[in-house]
Amino acid sequence: MPAAPSPASIDRSERICIVGAGPAGLAQARAFKRAGVPFDVIERHRDLGGLWDLENPGTPMYESAHFISSKGLSAFFDFPMPRDYPDYPGHAQILEYLRAFARAYGLYDDVAFDTAVTRAEPDGPAWRVTLGNGEVRRYRGLVCANGMNWDPAMPDIPGHFEGELRHAVTYRSGAELEGRRVLVVGGGNSGCDIACDAAQSARAAFLSLRRGYTFIPKHVFGLPADVFGARAGVLPLPLRRWAFQALLRLLNGDPARYGLPKPDHRIFESHPIVNSLVLHHLSHGDLKVRPDVKEFAGNKAVFADGSEEAVDLVLLATGYDTTIPYMAREHFEWAGNHLEAYMTAFNARHDTLFTLGFVNTAAGVFEDFDRLAHLIANHLADQDHYLEKAREFRELTKAGQPDLSGGLRYVKSPRHAAYVQHDRFRAQLEKLRRRMAWPALTPGCFDALRSAAGGAAR
Numbered sequence: 001m002p003a004a005p006s007p008a009s010i011d012r013s014e015r016i017c018i019v020g021a022g023p024a025g026l027a028q029a030r031a032f033k034r035a036g037v038p039f040d041v042i043e044r045h046r047d048l049g050g051l052w053d054l055e056n057p058g059t060p061m062y063e064s065a066h067f068i069s070s071k072g073l074s075a076f077f078d079f080p081m082p083r084d085y086p087d088y089p090g091h092a093q094i095l096e097y098l099r100a101f102a103r104a105y106g107l108y109d110d111v112a113f114d115t116a117v118t119r120a121e122p123d124g125p126a127w128r129v130t131l132g133n134g135e136v137r138r139y140r141g142l143v144c145a146n147g148m149n150w151d152p153a154m155p156d157i158p159g160h161f162e163g164e165l166r167h168a169v170t171y172r173s174g175a176e177l178e179g180r181r182v183l184v185v186g187g188g189n190s191g192c193d194i195a196c197d198a199a200q201s202a203r204a205a206f207l208s209l210r211r212g213y214t215f216i217p218k219h220v221f222g223l224p225a226d227v228f229g230a231r232a233g234v235l236p237l238p239l240r241r242w243a244f245q246a247l248l249r250l251l252n253g254d255p256a257r258y259g260l261p262k263p264d265h266r267i268f269e270s271h272p273i274v275n276s277l278v279l280h281h282l283s284h285g286d287l288k289v290r291p292d293v294k295e296f297a298g299n300k301a302v303f304a305d306g307s308e309e310a311v312d313l314v315l316l317a318t319g320y321d322t323t324i325p326y327m328a329r330e331h332f333e334w335a336g337n338h339l340e341a342y343m344t345a346f347n348a349r350h351d352t353l354f355t356l357g358f359v360n361t362a363a364g365v366f367e368d369f370d371r372l373a374h375l376i377a378n379h380l381a382d383q384d385h386y387l388e389k390a391r392e393f394r395e396l397t398k399a400g401q402p403d404l405s406g407g408l409r410y411v412k413s414p415r416h417a418a419y420v421q422h423d424r425f426r427a428q429l430e431k432l433r434r435r436m437a438w439p440a441l442t443p444g445c446f447d448a449l450r451s452a453a454g455g456a457a458r
Contacts, residue, residue, distance in 0.1 A: 009138040013126050015039055016352075016380065017139040019117050019326070022050020023098060024357030024369045025145035027076060029107045031373035033449050035381050040139075041107070042131070044116040048102055050147055052095040060149050060169045060190065060320070064197055065091045067364070068189050068274040070224030074364030076101055077371070077441050087224045105446065106453030117326045122350070141352030141380065144324050148358055151323040153414065154316065155185075159296035161314060168194055168317040174201035180312040182206070183301055185293055187213050188415070191317030192275045199281035206309055207278075208301070210292040211411075212263035217251060217276045225274055226363060237407055241267050258282035259289040270411040271419070272362050319415055322358065338417035342397040343429065345372045351383070351394060360415065363422040370441065371429045378438040393436055402428050 016032065018025045021043035032039045051059045066088045067074055071081040081089065081097055089097070102108050116132035120142055127139045152167035168190055174197040182202040184195040187209040198205035220228040232240055245267055256262060258279065263270075281287035291304040300308045322339050324332070332355075333340040333348050339358050340348075347353040354376050357369060382390040406421025433440065 009123070009128060009136040012040065012137045012139050015139055016141040016143060017042060017117075017120075017127065017129050017137070018143045018145055019120075020050060020145035020147060020357075021045075021048035021102075021111050021113075022052070022145065022147055022357070023076075023366055024147070024373075025050075025143070026098060026102055026107060027366065027369035028143050028145060028356055028373040028376065029110055030076075030101075030105050030446065030449065031370065031377040032380075033105065033107075034374075034446060035377035037377050037380050039110065041111040042115050042117050042129075043111050043113050044132070046114055047099070048108070048111060048113075049095045049098050051149060052091055052098060054091060054095075054172070058150050058169065061091050062171050062190075062194065062197075063091075063173045064193055065190075067094060068218075068272075069226050069364035072224070073226050073230065074366055076366045076369075078443055078446055079104065088218060104453060105449045120327050122331070125352075127352070141354070143354045143356055143376065144327070144358075145356045146324060146326075148322055148360075148418075149320045151321045151325075152316075153319045153321045155318050157293055157296060159302070160298070161296035161301075162299045163312045163314065165296075165314045166316070168315045169320075171315055174198070177202040177205075177313065179203050181310060183208060183290070183293075183309065183311040183314045184317055185314060186317030186319070187211070187273065188271065188317060188319065189273060189275065192273055192278050194315055194317060195287055196275070196277045196281055199277075199284075199286035204311075205281075205287045206290050206301075206311065207287060208290045208293050208303065209261060211265075212255075212261035213270065213273045214248065214263055214267050215252060215255060215260075215278055216248065216272050216274050218274055219276070220247070220251070237268075244268075252279060255279065261289075261291070265409075265411050268362070269408050270413075271360065271415060321414075322418070324355075335417065337414055340401075342401060343372065343375070343425075343432065344418070344420070345376060346379075346397045348398065351390075352380070358418060359425070360419045361422040361425060368422075368426065368429075371426065371433075374441055375429065375433060375436075375438065378433075378436070382436075389436065396432075396435075404428060 015038040018028050018041045021041050029041055045056045051061055054061050070087050071085050071089055075081050079101055085093055118132050119130040121128050127142045129137045129139055152169045177198050178201050180202050181204040182198040183206045184191050185208045195207040216225050293301050294304050295302045299310050301311055302308050321337055341355050344359040345354050379393055404420040404425050406424035408421055410416040410419045
């Protein structure tokens with residue numbers, strides 16, 4: 001029996017498809033509006049906000065989650081967070097901020113909600129996009145903005161565990177931990193947050209660490225830690241390292257006295273653990289540190305040093321795999337599980353395929369999304385109006401990735417494969433913008449969009 005013919009596609013070939021209405025997708029939508037690039041946003045959830053919406057299936061968010069960068073350094077360009085927000089806003093405040101951003105620039109009308117992209121593939125010079133309802137559309141280009149933190153990375157730990165074992169992506173509230181002996185595996189910011197929840201709610205709480213980390217308090221001399229760090233950023237790297245190490249020793253003392261392992265890297269060479277409560281709970285005995293898990297044996301976790309703990313619940317805060325589920329891997333460059341693209345956004349194989357939001361850095365990234373989205377929008381505009389300029393940019397992207405490390409040797413781990421030094425990354429974005437003579441982001445440059453949206457209130 002012959003195969004059924006493929007459904008005819010709806011022609012949207014004058015438009016770009018943005019997959020995802022989280023922070024990256026919204027930044028791209030605003031940039032396209034400013035540059036006059038037609039677009040659609042496809043969002044599988046009922047409303048925008050991405051992982052910041054606690055109601056979205058698969059979100060890694062939990063009730064105690066807050067920004068680890070401060071509000072003043074974490075906002076979209078020219079759209080500050082409300083003055084009455086605390087230094088470190090909670091997930092509900094960030095979600096409302098994102099929705100206020102969309103209202104202010106009239107982005108809601110550009111989003112198709114409750115619509116999943118199930119497949120995207122090249123169709124000649126365009127892209128064939130299949131939606132969850134079976135509809136097929138043909139787009140000029142594609143921006144993948146589906147996010148990095150939703151496909152859980154599950155470590156292979158030998159043995160059999162009789163209790164409950166699950167990834168931290170499923171965790172929502174300290175109420176899940178009450179009366180239980182809880183082991184959190186992984187020392188990232190989420191793992192430390194959940195361990196602190198366990199210290200307050202569980203019958204016994206343990207935090208398993210594979211390596212040592214540098215713990216940075218959320219405030220230094222009354223300032224948010226990143227604000228304080230930005231003021232010290234003018235110092236040469238060796239002097240900055242020495243000063244921060246001395247300051248943390250003054251503020252925290254020697255973390256080894258709590259059983260924390262010594263870091264196997266120098267300060268700034270891993271994602272910072274910005275948490276003022278881990279040391280507090282360790283000092284009160286409500287939380288205990290354990291080494292890496294070697295194996296499970298019945299109701300016990302056996303650790304690398306041979307010690308054991310009987311536990312009821314194991315939460316694996318072991319990070320996330322980078323996944324673009326609606327596209328074949330062959331359309332991207334990969335180094336293991338790390339997605340490689342010029343400045344994290346520009347695809348080496350396709351001139352109209354982009355990735356936005358696939359970057360890790362030790363700072364707030366919303367404005368970085370803005371700056372990348374701005375470059376993507378201007379490159380697409382050049383393809384319409386300045387072909388020689390567009391070709392020049394494509395040759396530049398093929399010349400190789402500039403050094404984005406800022407002189408740092410990051411920890412060799414999956415988390416740090418996509419890591420960039422924030423100041424260096426932003427400087428390279430600005431250098432690229434100037435070289436291509438693209439317009440700058442300046443205060444007020446989006447005011448016309450806000451006026452067109454009716455001056456929507458924050």
